[in-house]
Amino acid sequence: MNARLESMIASAKDAWTAAQNNGRVKINVTVDTSSIAQGADATLGALREAVRANNLAADVQVTGSWGFCWMEPCVAVRSAAGTRTVLYANVTEDRVPEFLQRVVVDGGDMPELALGVVEGNPTAEIPLLADHQFMKGQVRRLMANLGTTDPGNVDHYFAHDGYAGFGMALEMDAEAIIKEMLDSGLGGRGGGGFPTGRKWDFLRNATADPRYIICNADEGDPGAWVNRILMEGDPHLIIEGMLIAALAAHSTEGYIYLRYEYPLAIERMQHAVDQAYERGLLGKDILGTGKDFDLFVFKGAGSYVCGEETGLINSIDSYRGMPRIKPPFPAQAGLWNKPTNVNNVESYANAPLIIRNGAQWWSSVSDQKEKGTKMFTFSGQVNWPGCIEIPFGPKVRDVLDQYAGGMRDGRKCKGFQPGGPLSGMLNAADLDLTLTLDPYREKGMFLGSGGIVFFDETACIVDMCNFFLAFCEDESCGRCTTCHGGTQRAVEVIRRIQNGGGRETDVNIFEQLVTTLVWSNCLHGQFAPTAIKTSLKAFRDEWMEHIVDKRCRAGVCPGLIRYVVRSQGDPDLPKAEDICPTRAIYQDDGQYAVDDALCIRCGACKEVAPNGMEVVDAIVQVVPAGAAAAG
Ligand SMILES: Cc1cc2nc3c(=O)[nH]c(=O)nc-3n(C[C@H](O)[C@H](O)[C@H](O)COP(=O)(O)O)c2cc1C
Known part of the structure; x- marks a missing residue:
């Protein structure tokens, strides 16, 4: 090897080994965008300050993500003797004093925050990190240094054969x-x-x-x-x-x-x-x-x-x-x-x-046509929005259960979207597809770069298409009329459907858009209607409910729903009245009511008074508050 490079690598390795054996505790704080959003900067500052103020024999270092993005800040602590490393989660600034006392000063553990033992022996309270459901089956090659090295220090990279x-x-x-x-x-x-x-x-x-x-x-x-x-x-x-x-x-x-x-x-x-x-x-x-x-x-x-x-x-x-x-x-x-x-x-x-x-x-890790490992991020209505690295091949259902922790609040998965806004939407039956490229190509879409969004029954397919098509319209460069005009037309039709003006011929318009946009110059225009195309297959009933029955089963589309007061006795109703941005909620003779003409369907009232307010189909006749129900 090049002598200069060899010497830089060798001296970085020596320095790394010396630092690891210097008898000081190593505190590695994950500082990246996800963890900063959850307070990692403050945690890092508090740890550094407390270590300095108390003259503790510890080195505090910044490191990359372990992938546990939903429970940051993550902090790994390696014992002074170098025999044991434990990874902790949710180490927020307010927990730092107790954390330092127990983990560094007393040399013990803090099991209530521990995710697992990275190196050393597990205990009854803290199992091996490798046995954590989120880590099992992962093969961290690209992510090997994350959690260990400081991304700002080239010598750390050299020390790991960089x-x-x-x-x-x-x-x-x-x-x-x-x-x-x-x-x-x-x-x-x-x-x-x-x-x-x-x-x-x-x-x-x-x-x-x-x-x-x-x-x-x-x-x-x-x-x-x-x-x-x-x-x-x-x-x-x-x-x-x-x-x-x-x-x-x-x-x-x-x-x-x-x-x-x-x-x-x-x-x-x-x-x-x-x-x-x-x-x-x-x-x-x-x-x-x-x-x-x-x-x-x-x-x-x-x-x-x-x-x-x-x-x-x-x-x-x-x-x-x-x-x-x-x-x-x-x-x-x-x-x-x-x-x-x-x-x-x-x-x-x-x-x-x-x-x-x-x-x-490199290739032998995968028994699929697609070789090597692949990183994926999971988000949407899942319990664990995080990042993993695995060989290609598992079923989407299995990664949802194992790595994304299943759906939030015990809800059922309604569908998922791999590959971003240009890719399509699939339903729960497709959870049996594997994480490989072909199954998605066969459906006229793609697995994409690794982001997978899962959604449950509270998500409206038509509203999601509105989001994706509006995104594609916004982001169209404007060069091809097929793309900028086609996405604009798609958004117009979707919004008309959402506002209760759906026509059965809209499906034909969508089909025309799909066959027209394919003539756009680039993949952006060509794939912009994929969300509509795939969801018309996977969720046709829901589309037809919107278009023909004028119903939105998820209670999302503004023209197809209305908010009503369901329970006059709900103590949270004053909060609903207070938060309503258009003053649509009012009291008449001590009874709460909603002025439908003023209501903008923002849903804030239902958020603060979930028992007092209710979403109903717009076509349902609502009995005015206080009036006697007609037989
Ligand atoms: C609208 C649009 C957006 C894209 N965005 C990205 C992107 O953010 N990152 C990326 O690597 N490829 C993106 N691609 C794909 C790139 O055009 C290109 O195929 C890719 O960078 C090639 O890299 P690879 O061969 O390593 O996959 C995008 C394609 C389209 C049509």
């Missing part, structure tokens, strides 16, 4: 790197599943220079945060993957196109890029090898369609963020019209693992 894959790639020729990638069977993780090695080979065979390597870190699908977890938790893994791609394709310049809405990921990726420059891993004459590679973090401006690779290229090129007509493909004419390769964050992150451990090791 950049060793790049070191090996430096000794391989481009063909050999690409062969290893092809042998691994890695398919792009951005949703398409196209073999990454083939894409790199296209760029290698390009005839023009310079050639560019781009990392697509736009991650715009609502419900997907796989890429964020990686960038915030182990940014050097992505840089290393891009360096390997650059070697394979003879590229000298790269960009990480990172979405505007990920400020922490931007900060951490930029910091990691700066460190890589400082250590001679980026720039001119990398590690004295004569090879050059400059890498820039490019901040997107919040456009979903700029996640489409040619829209992204246009955006860096300073043009409007509009997908280009293909061909030419990016490998022929991409950034600045030069040959370009675009891959997803997770695709690049796998490259160091493949080169370091070999294609055979």
Whole structure:
């Protein structure tokens, strides 16, 4: 291996071992966007301050996510002797004094917050973390450093064989790197599943220079945060993957196109890029090898369609963020019209693992056509919105029960949406589909980049379609009339149905939209009506109820429901009156009533007075409050 790299890795390993054996307690606090939203910054500050003020023999460090995103802040504590590490959840700022006293000062445990024993022996109260339902069956390769290393410290990455894959790639020729990638069977993780090695080979065979390597870190699908977890938790893994791609394709310049809405990921990726420059891993004459590679973090401006690779290229090129007509493909004419390769964050992150451990090791974890591991995030009405890494293949039903903790409040799963707003909606019968690519392709949709949203009976299918189509309309770049006009028309029709104006011919309009939008230039327009198309199959009864019967079974669509006072004796009714933003709830002769003309169906009254208020079908005749019921 390159002598400079070898020496950096060796000294980082020595420093890591020395730090682990310095007789001080190690307190690793997960600080990422999910945990910060639950107070991790305050926890970190309180821990640091208390350790300093009490002169405790402990080191407090920032680390990435374990995936337990619903019970942050997570804190792992390793004993002073280094023999035992326990992972704790929900360590909020107010719990810090007691936590430190019991876990650090007294050297004991705090079982009520413990998730499991990471290293060492389990106890009657704290089982092994590996036996936790959320961890069983996970194979954490991409996530291996998360929870252990500080994402801001390149030496921590070196100490865990970081950049060793790049070191090996430096000794391989481009063909050999690409062969290893092809042998691994890695398919792009951005949703398409196209073999990454083939894409790199296209760029290698390009005839023009310079050639560019781009990392697509736009991650715009609502419900997907796989890429964020990686960038915030182990940014050097992505840089290393891009360096390997650059070697394979003879590229000298790269960009990480990172979405505007990920400020922490931007900060951490930029910091990691700066460190890589400082250590001679980026720039001119990398590690004295004569090879050059400059890498820039490019901040997107919040456009979903700029996640489409040619829209992204246009955006860096300073043009409007509009997908280009293909061909030419990016490998022929991409950034600045030069040959370009675009891959997803997770695709690049796998490259160091493949080169370091070999294609055979990497692929053998999966017995499916899709090789390697895949990260997934689960959200919606589930108990455990978190992030996991597993081999492809389990049934959706099993991952819902095991890793997402089942549906909230004991409700039944009505359906799920894999793959973001351009993908479709499936019903509970489809929970038997596997987490592989083909079953979704066969249904005219896709598994996507790893975000899966589950919903229960309280979700209205028509309202969800309204959300997805309105999103697609908003995010349309405006280039194709089919796309911007078609999504606009779809939203108009859906909202008319939601307002009680459904017509049976609306189904024909939807069918026409599906067959028309397919002529849009890019996948955004082509797949925009997939939510309608798939839900018309999976939830046809519910659509027809809305269109023909003018009923919304979930009690959501504004024109099909009304709010009434159900129980005059409910003590929460004054709260409902108070919270109503349009003063639709009033008292008449001591009786509460709703002025339907003023009511905007926001549902706030039902939230504060769930027993006193009721949602009924708009077509039901409501007996005015106080009037005697007619026989
Ligand atoms: C509207 C739209 C948005 C997209 N957003 C993303 C995204 O945020 N991240 C991503 O990796 N791919 C996204 N893609 C797919 C990319 O165009 C491209 O296929 C992908 O970056 C290729 O990387 P891979 O081969 O590693 O999967 C999007 C596609 C479309 C049509």
